[in-house]
Amino acid sequence: MADTHVKTQDYSDDQLMAMVKQTGDHAAFKLLLKRYQKPLFGYMWRFTGDRHAAEDLLQETYMRIYQARTKFNEKFSFSGWAYRIATNACLDMRKKKSHAAEKTAGEEIITRHPSPHAAPEDEMLHNARNSEILQLLAELPEKFRAVLLLKHYEDLSIKAIAAVLDIPEGTVKSRLYKGIKQLTELAEKRGLSNEV
């Protein structure tokens, strides 16, 4: 196992995923998980504003990737595929939460499960700025938020974002512009822009 680990270090993400696809190679998959842990966790944390939710989503994403390994298409990048699965996991979680909220008495769900953005992480309590920015992001519609996060923090190209979200490039640009505009207006309304 150790030998495999050393060898796999030199492989690209796509090569590693091809190995996982062909043989279910655990060492290769573990290396992929390590490489993507930081960016995917960060993406999902910014998407949800909740550390525990992001960890659950990261696990969900990796499980989905492993379970769907034989469907991985080498024509596309592993990175784009991973972000697509991660985004779907975030959106699915939101749907499940909305569904649960509909099924439960409204007042109770608000009391028991406040929005993750309303209750920032313990470790972040001292960081009011972080909470304010997360609040702003949370107020953006999800379709704008996803595009904006992928562009600003993950530094994906418009073409790559279009592939991740399976939407036309024109739609990516339009959502990105609207997202930035809306975020700017929200930040100004809260007096946050002036503090930068």
Add this chain to the structure above:
Amino acid sequence: MKCKKNDSAVIGYLLKTLSPAAEKSMREHLADCDECRARLERFKRTQKLLDELHTPQASKDLVRRIMDTIVAGRKDKQKIARDIPFDNYIEALGKAAGSELMRVYAFLTRHLGRKKGEAAFDEYLQEQMALRFTTGSGSVISYEDLINTATGERSIKKAAGQATYSTVENCSFPSLAEEIGISTNPCATICRRQIKLIEKTHSLKIQCVRQRTHERGGCKFLIKPVGKDS
């Protein structure tokens, strides 16, 4: 005079998503248009604001835990236990025990008739209440404690004249019965039978002086040692 360029063109320029020709045109336009330069600065401030976000790190052993799940061959969506507060586990276990109790009561009375069913249930309850569970770390949780967790937050007060009152707030039994679709009124059946059992095993006389569980107000019991009137 108001500039006719829209915000999208300015944002596109900022994000470098315009075509080379559109970018050149915008650059030239910005040199002459104060309004668009101001808009550009406005959107730049938003970018800077986003840069201020500090992202936390995921748990260090997360990858190991995920790999353990995969290596173990569990294809289902298994949740990784994180630091769920102990009290939450106890509350969930209490509710599980409470709902089980109601199901057993409903099953026995439905199949044996009320009288025989309740007699069988009393026997079952007596055996259950004597159960003790030892955890891996060596602590012991009794079944009675678990059930007490489901039957709400308790407080015991000794009032003047040696009378002891036990107050129960937020009992979850009525809502549990509703959730699992059992028509039994747990106050009149399960709780009453539990009280009888406690009276017998602890030589006490327990009198329900206030029963308002359904309104989430809580119940109040007067507890007296057997043989004493007050």
